[in-house]
Amino acid sequence: MLDIHQTYTYNFPTTIRFGVGVVNELGDYLKQNQLKRPLIVTDGVVVELEFFKTITQKLEQQGLSPAVYSEMQKNPVKSDVLRGGDFYKENECDAVIGLGGGVAMDVARAIALRINHHRDLFDYDDLIGGDKYVTEEIPHFITIPTTSGTGSEVGRSAIISDDVTKQKKILFSPKLLAKIVFADPMLTLDLPPFVTAATGMDALTHNMEAYLSKGFNPMCDGIAIQGMKLIATSIAQATNEPDMFSRSKMMMGSLMGAVAFQKGLGIVHSLAHPLSSLLDTHHGLANAVCLPFGLKFNYQGLEEKYNIMAYNMNLGSNQGKNLVDHIEVMNEQIGMPNRLSMIGVKEEHIKPLASLAVKDFTLPFNPKMATEEDFISIYTSAL
Structure with missing residues (x-):
């Protein structure tokens, strides 16, 4: 503690x-x-x-x-x-x-x-x-x-x-x-709510993607689990009614996420990076919007890992199936959008975004491979 x-x-x-x-x-x-x-x-x-x-x-x-x-x-x-x-x-x-x-x-x-x-x-x-x-x-x-x-x-x-x-x-x-x-x-105490929320979702994404990424690094897995717990239980407080304790938990969770993701990241960052490159979207904001859709893509076959993540985010046992919905609710609680159209993405952007996403350096670490057509589908569903 x-x-x-x-x-x-x-x-x-x-x-x-x-x-x-x-x-x-x-x-x-x-x-x-x-x-x-x-x-x-x-x-x-x-x-x-x-x-x-x-x-x-x-x-x-x-x-x-x-x-x-x-x-x-x-x-x-x-x-x-x-x-x-x-x-x-x-x-x-x-x-x-x-x-x-x-x-x-x-x-x-x-x-x-x-x-x-x-x-x-x-x-x-x-x-x-x-x-x-x-x-x-x-x-x-x-x-x-x-x-x-x-x-x-x-x-x-x-x-x-x-x-x-x-x-x-x-x-x-x-x-x-x-x-x-x-x-x-x-x-960090005087950060505006938007910056707190967007950077906090970036840190949460780091921990979750590191845990899901393929490869073997049990130390990173353990750090990622604790990091996501710290962030998930403090981000709403830190954003809406900040105090030193919630800010301290967020900073430690962020540090832990950066250590954990030396194991790798994944499809959420592959989705988010082109939004920053092409549309100058804030990186944390891009991750916040893309996180539920990336998690949905990876769910099948990783049910037990999702159960573990959900448990450590205080959802209870065997609740991995509800994790995506929980992230969407969390976004709403901290003022983050849940749709790409809410941050200026238009239908004509989807193909250029997908073309960059499939080449992104984080994709090879994702537990499932994705094609350009997969990215077009994900971006379209997120629009």
Whole structure:
């Protein structure tokens, strides 16, 4: 049981400081590691928030000189990373801090990769074996999440899109793991309901898809089950009447989902990624809408796993058959739509979306294969 009056340190897969107020330790940590000029990578919304200004002011009061880079799109593209790399060098920075949600984390991690690796950025795409080119050290890398969604703070990859084709590339290497994470639920307390709900459904999707994904990793399965339990029992409270306990559960569940999905993801992300690429849909929102339809596609043959998920989401025994309906009700409770038409998808979008979905890098991990015709059918039913 989490105690919101305590702070914790644990190591999995990197060093994590978890608890209310741990972000205040950042300056001392930087000084202990002889770092003076960190590049803080965040998005255009977070950079204007009061807690962000407080963080940078405290660093300056401790004799540090943070530089701030916040030029990034809602779904980050290659040019965002290249500009950030140039900004790092121009400002003679000595560390990278990813502070924000998944977008800021992805851009920060890709910038860190870029500093000492000079091939074309997409040469490092993991899907074409690009990790073999990640041979040099990266700058000291720190992550500070401000949402409970992607869990990118404990990840080893960055998802960046091509500016022109909008195709997503995955940059991966164990070297891209943060040296330390400051996971402070206090930073999420003032998130708007939409952001809480959308990022929370992203985290829930990570846990559920990791559990269902094919392959063998019992450690990830156990983490995913606990992660989905934490999120399913706190997301409504965190969205509608937030308190520190619900926010803490959400942040821990998000961290757990990111650890679990090293096992793989699946068809829900294959459905969601093209919505972000083609229509600039918020990733968490896309997952929220697609989750019931992806779960419905995978149900047959996985009934026992669905029963286990349902039990851990407080539906009772042998209730896997009702899990899809439960997710739809959960979406309604937190203000998430249940239809693609409600987020601007039109019939003419379906074929282009399906064409991208069938090529998505998460599909091979799904327990069932899907054809382009399957995706057309799923998108049509979700419309």
